Each structure stands twice: as C-alpha cells, then as structure tokens.
C-alpha cells in the first residue's frame with residue numbers, strides 16, 4: 272500500500288489532481304491518497320466550488336497559507352508543509368503544474384528525501400520573467416519522477432540534463448477531467464443566465480502579471496477588446512488579481528459592473544462546470560491562461576493566446592491555438608480573421624495521449 276500526498280494550491284491544480292485521486296481510490300488496495308490544500312487560493316470561487324464540481328472530497332489537510340509576496344507565500348507553504356511530511360511519512364508526494372505551491376512542496380520533500388512526482392513536467396516558455404517558468408525549472412530539477420504531457424516536454428527535460436529513466440510520457444491529466452465532465456457540464460444553464468446562445472460570443476480570461484499588472488499593456492488589450500466586441504459579445508470572468516488592477520488603473524472600458532458601456536460582460540470567476548459549458552460553446556476564446564490553450568485544442572475552438580510565448584507549443588503545432596502577443600492591432604486582426612472565415616476552427620488534432628487515461632498511466636508508473 273502506497274501512501275500518497277496529493278498537493279493542490281491554486282485554481283489550475285484542482286482539475287489535475289481530481290482524476291489521480293479518483294483512480295487511486297479505485298485502486299484502494301494499492302493506494303492510500305490524501306489531499307493537501309496549501310490555501311494559496313482560498314476564495315470560494317477560486318477554490319471550494321472546484322471540489323464540488325469535480326466530486327472531490329474536502330482536503331484532508333488544509334495549510335491555510337493565503338496570499339503574500341512570492342517569497343513569503345513560498346516560505347509559508349514550506350514551513351506549514353514540512354511537519355505534515357514528517358508526521359505522515361508518505362511514500363510519494365505528487366505535485367502538479369507550476370504554481371508556487373508546486374515548487375514549495377517539492378522543495379520540502381527533496382530536502383527530507385521523500386520522493387516527489389511532478390505531473391505536467393518539462394513545459395518551458397523560455398521566459399524567466401514568468402514566475403511559473405522558474406517554478407517549472409526548479410520543480411523538474413528536484414523531482415524523482417517526471418510525468419509529461421507531450422514529447423517536446425521530454426526533450427526539454429533531457430536538455431536540462433534529467434536522466435531519461437526519470438521521464439514518463441503519460442499524456443495530459445487535465446484532459447482526463449475535461450472528457451469526464453463535458454457531458455455533466457451540459458446541465459449548466461450559464462449560457463442562458465448570461466443571455467448568450469449558439470456560438471455567437473467570445474470568452475476572455477486574463478490574469479498573467481505581465482498583462483494585467485502593466486498599465487500600458489492592459490489598456491492596449493482593452494482597446495482591442497472594444498473593437499472586437501462590436502462584432503461579437505465578449506464574456507469576461509474576472510480573476511481577483513485582474514479586478515484589482517481594473518480598479519487601480521481606472522480602465523473605464525472595463526468597469527467592474529456587469530456590462531461595460533462597450534458591451535463586454537464582466538462576471539465573477541466561474542466554477543469548473545459553468546466555465547466549461549461557457550467556453551465549449553464559444554466561437555472564439557481569448558486568454559493568457561495555460562490550461563485553456565489545451566482545453567480549446569481538444570474541443571477544436573479557436574484560441575488567441577495574448578502572450579509572446581507559450582510553454583505549450585503543441586497546441587499551436589497540432590491544435591487551434593494562435594500566439595498573438597499583446598499588440599492591440601494584432602489582436603484585433605487575428606480575431607477578425609477568425610470571425611471572417613467560414614470554417615473558423617483549424618482542423619483540430621488532439622495531441623497523442625490526451626485521451627482521458629492519463630491518471631491510469633500515472634498510477635501504473637507509481638506502482639512500478
């Protein structure tokens with residue numbers, strides 16, 4: 272029986288841990304999983320609702336760390352997590368993605384000599400100003416086993432000098448959750464509640480510090496949105512960081528009320544099922560998120576990524592993702608190109624092993 276601590280901290284972690292937890296529960300004679308929540312995200316809309324939507328039990332252990340600077344947040348997670356590892360003596364600790372909780376918990380384990388498995392290893396944007404890139408490089412360097420989503424990630428790890436025997440190409444765990452919940456999400460009435468129908472709307476998400484913490488960049492993106500919304504309604508679930516910046520910068524094209532003068536609909540962050548129901552029907556997604564580039568690829572929805580790089584190049588090579596950067600003219604042009612073309616989705620190819628069976632492969636590997 273393997274005792275495994277599964278770490279979650281921030282919103283993009285929950286849908287990656289849920290299928291692993293479910294598979295471990297299915298293999299109850301082999302695994303004893305426990306969910307540890309660092310509390311990096313703590314708002315109901317950023318955390319609790321995901322447990323309900325994903326059918327995950329409440330965390331076994333909650334560290335309650337909350338928001339702070341990167342150094343303080345990372346240090347607090349480490350201080351709170353170390354006694355948990357000493358007390359629980361797990362055989363494995365599984366970390367996912369690239370948030371501060373990922374590196375903090377991996378580092379505690381590396382120092383205590385406890386085995387860490389990193390799910391979604393090897394992704395690289397090659398942009399070290401991005402906090403997640405630092406987290407990725409460091410987590411990969413100290414993990415015992417590295418589970419990758421695509422073969423370019425394997426190559427990145429080999430280039431970093433990581434021995435091939437530590438690397439396992441298992442596919443994309445987030446797509447396990449997506450495929451599992453697509454049908455269930457059809458019950459959500461979010462489209463009706465927001466007054467959108469057919470596929471005559473776009474969905475926008477924006478929360479990267481490089482976009483929303485910079486007044487000139489954020490204002491430029493808002494200008495592009497004002498032009499796009501003349502042709503297509505835009506629904507914008509707003510991350511707390513972004514909402515604070517809209518107020519601070521006084522971006523009046525994006526008031527914090529429900530619908531802007533320009534018709535952009537600003538709403539609270541959505542839960543997993545409501546959000547899936549919303550983006551899965553959209554004509555176009557505009558985002559700076561990582562996961563959404565992958566989810567739109569699988570569903571064949573055109574995605575404009577408002578960044579200058581992506582750690583997920585396979586979504587461009589095989590999927591529907593286009594990297595447009597943050598220049599308002601380029602964003603507008605790319606959006607209009609999609610709206611003007613009849614067959615807006617590129618013929619979407621689903622990358623290898625994004626098949627809903629990644630949790631099974633991960634558990635197999637841990638047992639080996």
Ligand code: UD1
Pocket residue numbers: 281282283311312313314317318338339369370371372402403478510511512
């Ligand atoms: C974090 C991750 C990012 C991920 C994102 C998803 C890091 C370095 N970044 O960024 O990779 O894409 O989560 O959402 O780990 N806040 C709240 N309520 C919450 C959580 C945050 O109001 O529940 C506000 C706080 O003002 C906080 C700010 O959002 O200071 C930023 O939160 P933080 O966890 O530091 O980073 P994110 O921007 O959410």
